[in-house]
Amino acid sequence: MILYIIRHAIAVEAAEFGGEDSQRPLTGKGKKKMQSIAQGLKELEIQLDLILTSPYLRAAQTAGILAKKFKLSEDQVVTTDHLAPTGYPDQLIEEINEKYGEAEHIAVIGHEPTLSSLASMLITGDPNTSIILKKGGVCRLSIENLEYGRCGSLEWLLSPAQLARIAE
Amino acid sequence: MILYIIRHAIAVEAAEFGGEDSQRPLTGKGKKKMQSIAQGLKELEIQLDLILTSPYLRAAQTAGILAKKFKLSEDQVVTTDHLAPTGYPDQLIEEINEKYGEAEHIAVIGHEPTLSSLASMLITGDPNTSIILKKGGVCRLSIENLEYGRCGSLEWLLSPAQLARIAE
Numbered sequence: 001m002i003l004y005i006i007r008h009a010i011a012v013e014a015a016e017f018g019g020e021d022s023q024r025p026l027t028g029k030g031k032k033k034m035q036s037i038a039q040g041l042k043e044l045e046i047q048l049d050l051i052l053t054s055p056y057l058r059a060a061q062t063a064g065i066l067a068k069k070f071k072l073s074e075d076q077v078v079t080t081d082h083l084a085p086t087g088y089p090d091q092l093i094e095e096i097n098e099k100y101g102e103a104e105h106i107a108v109i110g111h112e113p114t115l116s117s118l119a120s121m122l123i124t125g126d127p128n129t130s131i132i133l134k135k136g137g138v139c140r141l142s143i144e145n146l147e148y149g150r151c152g153s154l155e156w157l158l159s160p161a162q163l164a165r166i167a168e
Numbered sequence: 169m170i171l172y173i174i175r176h177a178i179a180v181e182a183a184e185f186g187g188e189d190s191q192r193p194l195t196g197k198g199k200k201k202m203q204s205i206a207q208g209l210k211e212l213e214i215q216l217d218l219i220l221t222s223p224y225l226r227a228a229q230t231a232g233i234l235a236k237k238f239k240l241s242e243d244q245v246v247t248t249d250h251l252a253p254t255g256y257p258d259q260l261i262e263e264i265n266e267k268y269g270e271a272e273h274i275a276v277i278g279h280e281p282t283l284s285s286l287a288s289m290l291i292t293g294d295p296n297t298s299i300i301l302k303k304g305g306v307c308r309l310s311i312e313n314l315e316y317g318r319c320g321s322l323e324w325l326l327s328p329a330q331l332a333r334i335a336e
Binding site: 123124126129130131142150152153154155157158159162166 | 211298299310321322323324326330
């Protein structure tokens with residue numbers, strides 16, 4: 001299995017936004033940048049069978065931009081509370097194994113610090129190592145048998161600027 | 169300190185090469201690819217103050233291509249046995265701290281599995297995690313206080329193909 005761990009793109013700042021945190025949208029610039037990032041992933045000729053996303057608007061919008069670029073159908077984009085800031089990555093892994101074990105190329109879209117901690121856990125068995133995942137950043141793991149423990153290799157980790165550069 | 173960990177580019181296969189392993193050169197294709205990789209790093213606007221390289225020909229040639237692209241002087245490219253396949257990465261770190269503590273942007277060029285093990289050690293404190301460093305692959309670590317232990321963050325890890333793509 002190939003797992004892409006993707007942090008949501010640039011959203012309106014919490015201080016500027018009056019509403020609930022779960023409803024903070026991407027900025028116009030954030031959407032545009034995410035389109036470039038998705039194009040960059042397209043240029044790298046990656047495949048995607050399934051996107052799992054946090055229900056928070058900024059993540060769901062990020063997932064929408066990616067899904068459109070990869071021409072995924074509606075049922076290939078799934079929302080899960082385990083990717084919300086309040087979710088638990090071990091339960092996310094359980095959900096993937098229970099429901100989506102057949103998918104070979106999965107992207108998960110959510111929030112920090114959960115995502116870099118998840119990447120760290122799968123690569124090292126320790127959730128606390130230091131991997132920098134910027135907004136719109138992507139890392140790719142190849143995984144033998146998915147579990148919440150050391151089970152994968154880090155193939156690459158690209159910043160949003162690098163992905164946008166590849167899209168040019 | 170910013171540390172770039174770079175694996176030598178594609179060399180003539182050991183089976184095809186009659187001489188000593190330390191004298192195996194880059195292939196023509198390997199040299200060309202490395203020029204693209206160096207150009208990709210240039211496009212990312214990175215800085216380099218110092219290159220430390222394994223004395224093995226394939227690494228020294230890789231260092232030469234990178235040094236030329238970044239217009240480094242001869243004394244900014246240093247050979248060290250600690251980066252040879254028989255070297256010890258803890259001694260490499262000691263050498264950097266003793267002799268090159270002033271350098272802010274250092275590249276080390278050498279061999280697998282030593283290099284990915286070194287990256288792993290600096291990010292996690294464990295030399296045995298799974299980071300894939302292809303020939304000509306580059307990772308960038310930001311480091312607070314360099315030591316042979318957990319002291320840095322992984323900012324990015326790019327494959328040679330991705331760097332060549334950025335150079336296009």
